[in-house]
Amino acid sequence: MRHLLSTADLSHAEAVRVLDVAEQMAATQQREIKKLPTLRGRTVVNLFFEDSTRTRISFETAAKRLSADVITFSAKGSSVSKGESLKDTALTLQAMGADAVVIRHGSSGAPLRLARSGWTSGAVLNAGDGTHEHPTQALLDAFTLRRHLVGGGDAADRVGADLAGRHVVVVGDVLHSRVARSNVHLLHVLGARTTLVAPPTLLPIGVETWPCEVSYDLDAALAGDVQGPVDAVMALRVQLERMDAAYFPSAREYSRRYGIDAARLGLLPPHASLLHPGPMNRGLEITAEAADGARSRIVEQVTNGVAVRMAALYLLLAGEDA
Amino acid sequence: MAGARPGEVPPTTPAAHPRSATVLDAAEVSRALTRIAHEVLERNKGPRGLVLMGVPRRGTHLARRLAERIAQVEPAFDAEACTGSLDVTMHRDDLRRNPTRTPEPTRLPATGIDDATVVLVDDVLYSGRTVRAALDALSDLGRPRAVRLAVLVDRGHRELPIRADHVGKNLPTSTAERVFVHLAETDGEDAVLIEGPTGEPTEGPTEGEDR
Amino acid sequence: MTTTLVRAARPLGAEPRDLLLRDGLVAEVAPPRTLTAPDGARTVEAEGLVALPGLVDLHTHLREPGREDAETVETGTRAAALGGFTAVHAMANTAPVADTAGVVEQVWRLGREAGWCDVRPVGAVTVGLEGQRLAELGAMADSAAGVRVFSDDGKCVFDAVLMRRALEYVKAFDGVVAQHAQEPRLTEGAQMNEGAVSGVLGLRGWPAVAEEAVIARDVLLAGHVGSRLHVCHLSTAGSVEIVRWAKARGVDVTAEVTPHHLLLTDELVRGYDPVYKVNPPLRTDDDVRALRAGVADGTIDVVATDHAPHPVEDKDCEWSAAAMGMTGLETALSVVVQALVEPGHLDWAGVARVMSQTPARIGRVASQGGALQVGEAANLVLVDPAARWTVDPAAMATKGRNSPFAGRELPARVVATFWEGHPTVLDGALHSPNTGPRPAEAGSTWTR
Numbered sequence: 001m002r003h004l005l006s007t008a009d010l011s012h013a014e015a016v017r018v019l020d021v022a023e024q025m026a027a028t029q030q031r032e033i034k035k036l037p038t039l040r041g042r043t044v045v046n047l048f049f050e051d052s053t054r055t056r057i058s059f060e061t062a063a064k065r066l067s068a069d070v071i072t073f074s075a076k077g078s079s080v081s082k083g084e085s086l087k088d089t090a091l092t093l094q095a096m097g098a099d100a101v102v103i104r105h106g107s108s109g110a111p112l113r114l115a116r117s118g119w120t121s122g123a124v125l126n127a128g129d130g131t132h133e134h135p136t137q138a139l140l141d142a143f144t145l146r147r148h149l150v151g152g153g154d155a156a157d158r159v160g161a162d163l164a165g166r167h168v169v170v171v172g173d174v175l176h177s178r179v180a181r182s183n184v185h186l187l188h189v190l191g192a193r194t195t196l197v198a199p200p201t202l203l204p205i206g207v208e209t210w211p212c213e214v215s216y217d218l219d220a221a222l223a224g225d226v227q228g229p230v231d232a233v234m235a236l237r238v239q240l241e242r243m244d245a246a247y248f249p250s251a252r253e254y255s256r257r258y259g260i261d262a263a264r265l266g267l268l269p270p271h272a273s274l275l276h277p278g279p280m281n282r283g284l285e286i287t288a289e290a291a292d293g294a295r296s297r298i299v300e301q302v303t304n305g306v307a308v309r310m311a312a313l314y315l316l317l318a319g320e321d322a
Numbered sequence: 323m324a325g326a327r328p329g330e331v332p333p334t335t336p337a338a339h340p341r342s343a344t345v346l347d348a349a350e351v352s353r354a355l356t357r358i359a360h361e362v363l364e365r366n367k368g369p370r371g372l373v374l375m376g377v378p379r380r381g382t383h384l385a386r387r388l389a390e391r392i393a394q395v396e397p398a399f400d401a402e403a404c405t406g407s408l409d410v411t412m413h414r415d416d417l418r419r420n421p422t423r424t425p426e427p428t429r430l431p432a433t434g435i436d437d438a439t440v441v442l443v444d445d446v447l448y449s450g451r452t453v454r455a456a457l458d459a460l461s462d463l464g465r466p467r468a469v470r471l472a473v474l475v476d477r478g479h480r481e482l483p484i485r486a487d488h489v490g491k492n493l494p495t496s497t498a499e500r501v502f503v504h505l506a507e508t509d510g511e512d513a514v515l516i517e518g519p520t521g522e523p524t525e526g527p528t529e530g531e532d533r
Numbered sequence: 534m535t536t537t538l539v540r541a542a543r544p545l546g547a548e549p550r551d552l553l554l555r556d557g558l559v560a561e562v563a564p565p566r567t568l569t570a571p572d573g574a575r576t577v578e579a580e581g582l583v584a585l586p587g588l589v590d591l592h593t594h595l596r597e598p599g600r601e602d603a604e605t606v607e608t609g610t611r612a613a614a615l616g617g618f619t620a621v622h623a624m625a626n627t628a629p630v631a632d633t634a635g636v637v638e639q640v641w642r643l644g645r646e647a648g649w650c651d652v653r654p655v656g657a658v659t660v661g662l663e664g665q666r667l668a669e670l671g672a673m674a675d676s677a678a679g680v681r682v683f684s685d686d687g688k689c690v691f692d693a694v695l696m697r698r699a700l701e702y703v704k705a706f707d708g709v710v711a712q713h714a715q716e717p718r719l720t721e722g723a724q725m726n727e728g729a730v731s732g733v734l735g736l737r738g739w740p741a742v743a744e745e746a747v748i749a750r751d752v753l754l755a756g757h758v759g760s761r762l763h764v765c766h767l768s769t770a771g772s773v774e775i776v777r778w779a780k781a782r783g784v785d786v787t788a789e790v791t792p793h794h795l796l797l798t799d800e801l802v803r804g805y806d807p808v809y810k811v812n813p814p815l816r817t818d819d820d821v822r823a824l825r826a827g828v829a830d831g832t833i834d835v836v837a838t839d840h841a842p843h844p845v846e847d848k849d850c851e852w853s854a855a856a857m858g859m860t861g862l863e864t865a866l867s868v869v870v871q872a873l874v875e876p877g878h879l880d881w882a883g884v885a886r887v888m889s890q891t892p893a894r895i896g897r898v899a900s901q902g903g904a905l906q907v908g909e910a911a912n913l914v915l916v917d918p919a920a921r922w923t924v925d926p927a928a929m930a931t932k933g934r935n936s937p938f939a940g941r942e943l944p945a946r947v948v949a950t951f952w953e954g955h956p957t958v959l960d961g962a963l964h965s966p967n968t969g970p971r972p973a974e975a976g977s978t979w980t981r
Contacts, residue, residue: 023427024409024427027427036462037458086854109734109805116804130853159427178735205731206729319418319422
């Protein structure tokens with residue numbers, strides 16, 4: 001891997017490898033001394049054109065646990081126009097000797113543009129671009145699912161395993177969700193089935209070409225009537241502003257039809273997990289009872305995020321190609 | 323050498339090394355391990371506080387075999403509880419010179435390593451860099467009372483001030499030669515092979531893991 | 534004035550002829566190698582070359598006044614001459630907007646001074662392109678620039694009443710409204726064609742229906758008030774169908790397509806390279822096929838470049854921040870050959886029709902769009918149909934480096950361009966501007 005821009009670029013072997021490396025990284029994070037010397041002397045720049053405290057802190061922690069030097073550059077509110085600032089900022093970072101650039105940008109494709117433009121020679125990690133992709137989120141979701149769905153709880157059983165035959169329901173604002181796009185690709189590569197559930201207004205034109213099924217009926221999907229029994233359900237964040245653009249009539253109607261609550265979780269088999277990429281709108285796409293319930297893996301997702309990002313940084317920076 | 327870690331070219335069977343010669347056969351490997359087991363016990367004055375940590379992948383198997391031999395001599399020694407594996411990938415200083423390696427699991431023995439006498443076990447001792455990384459990795463996991471080093475083969479060419487306490491066989495080599503350790507667990511047989519400098523070049527560092 | 538003997542060119546791709554260009558006119562046409570060059574005349578050996586009437590672009594952005602960093606009348610018309618054009622229609626979205634007689638006359642005068650081709654300013658339909666009040670269309674028509682084409686291009690004249698009034702009003706001076714068909718609400722923040730690719734890329738979609746709905750309304754309006762309507766840059770299969778239907782009903786509508794919409798699709802957007810960002814956006818294979826068929830059967834009347842140069846910084850950035858538009862003057866003919874001639878949709882006479890004769894008729898440019906007959910103004914281009922060349926934006930005359938064809942090998946190359954008998958281009962390179970007296974003045978009315 002030279003860059004991590006999209007889960008669509010990952011082969012089965014590469015995806016499994018990230019998860020396997022993340023297992024070892026996660027193991028090191030259980031120890032008293034969590035820091036590893038692996039990336040000593042390497043510089044990782046966090047380039048955040050959009051606010052995202054969670055993702056930024058997760059990447060920062062991952063890089064620091066690997067002993068990389070971390071520079072965080074928050075370009076939000078910069079007075080230069082967006083286009084100039086991406087190129088000029090990238091050139092500045094290049095001059096400073098960045099080995100990797102972790103970029104969060106509001107414009108879809110900005111990380112790919114950065115990787116291909118020649119503005120930086122470092123590895124580019126997409127930390128979320130517009131409504132395109134958020135590959136490390138999908139990888140940590142898959143990592144979390146594999147931990148719960150594969151093997152008997154021993155890491156050795158999971159190494160090398162994919163998610164073949166598993167079924168994940170993703171519900172929410174698919175249209176604007178980079179998490180959904182990254183998950184659909186990755187779950188497909190890992191052999192899982194995906195069912196996207198959303199009101200028709202929040203599904204992109206062309207979704208029928210994606211490697212997944214689509215339903216407008218959450219209860220039917222959860223009850224297994226769309227693609228069989230469900231192993232996990234993932235609720236996506238829904239922004240209230242979407243209401244103003246007539247994507248759905250009201251928060252109340254949305255949560256009635258597409259919100260995850262305890263009753264809906266009751267439709268699932270006993271082993272099924274609940275995921276959410278955060279931050280949650282409690283009371284809109286998810287109830288507090290569901291988010292804090294026994295099936296919820298939401299806190300664990302955050303923990304796993306550090307291990308998965310350590311794995312990504314390690315794989316991009318440690319080898320001879322880096 | 324040891325065989326390949328993931329990401330390296332895997333070791334091949336002797337048939338694929340027409341120019342290789344057998345240095346130790348299965349019986350000799352077995353005798354060497356038995357001798358090392360006795361040496362370890364003697365040096366430690368018994369099994370008390372003894373812990374064996376193998377460096378993956380072949381060192382892990384060698385550590386388990388040594389522990390079993392120790393248990394045969396000293397039934398009080400719990401081979402399972404006193405054996406672990408120590409992955410050193412994340413502590414290596416040569417990561418950028420090689421293709422990316424996938425780290426192997428590190429398993430601490432049930433007894434822990436604090437105040438224990440840790441015997442690091444690896445298949446081949448070469449430059450000493452793997453052992454250096456292992457010592458660093460170990461210090462992040464706890465504080466042993468003492469650390470010793472046991473290797474099946476010492477082929478010389480040290481680049482760091484490191485020496486083994488227990489050696490199965492000292493094997494003078496040239497740096498152009500390559501040493502292969504085969505174990506039943508990973509390669510279907512026990513043997514140590516040496517291949518001359520005329521051997522076909524292979525991609526990546528297939529030579530002794532310990533460079 | 535110069536006299537030139539063009540030897541053994543194939544007019545409109547037909548049998549070779551010698552053409553004598555004298556005093557700005559086609560003076561003689563005779564069988565090959567039968568004419569001798571008068572004393573002091575230039576002889577152009579044109580064996581194997583196709584002669585076409587000088588190309589007329591109905592849709593060019595010259596950017597001056599206001600965005601001289603992107604293009605000037607001088608650089609844009611040099612590009613036009615190299616592309617084989619002898620007339621371009623300069624779009625009104627300049628700064629200030631070409632919505633008064635003063636601005637259109639300024640552009641027209643800059644064109645005359647440059648001397649590379651006829652510059653025909655397009656007047657804005659509404660003041661400041663704001664879609665609120667009609668600009669002084671009559672004043673622009675009566676100005677020295679003699680404006681006949683009116684367009685808010687870049688923006689749609691979306692208000693139905695305003696569109697109706699504009700269609701009606703320009704009848705008084707034989708003008709035409711050229712509509713940029715784009716339903717504004719359906720395309721808010723739109724970044725690319727809405728379809729399978731936009732869904733995957735997470736870029737906001739520009740749906741075909743946003744173009745088709747406006748075209749449908751406008752052809753009905755034009756039919757209702759009995760006006761002629763020109764539709765800019767058709768990009769969808771549905772738009773072709775609507776225009777075909779309207780023509781069958783007798784509506785006086787003409788339609789144009791750009792070279793890039795005849796060759797490129799939205800699959801190119803997958804790399805997020807803003808050189809492929811354009812409005813209307815690149816569409817699908819099905820649309821490309823329908824557009825080509827539309828030109829072949831005459832539903833689409835003209836190919837116009839929508840030449841839209843941008844400074845490097847407006848494209849050297851992330852997709853959503855990038856400007857929309859592509860350069861096109863220097864590649865248009867080659868792209869038409871690849872997209873329409875090579876697959877057999879058009880012959881050379883057809884190329885002359887869609888790139889010269891019909892656009893001249895729509896723009897009411899009397900002196901252009903001829904058939905290389907004796908007595909016509911000597912506007913012609915010599916094309917080497919066998920040449921192949923690789924597009925290099927850095928080698929172009931336009932200031933814009935935003936050619937979507939960069940690095941592509943294209944067929945057919947412009948060898949020479951004559952504007953009113955004067956060679957603006959010879960041997961594939963710029964020769965000299967035409968600064969002499971004009972036999973045919975701009976602003977003249979349609980007489981053919």
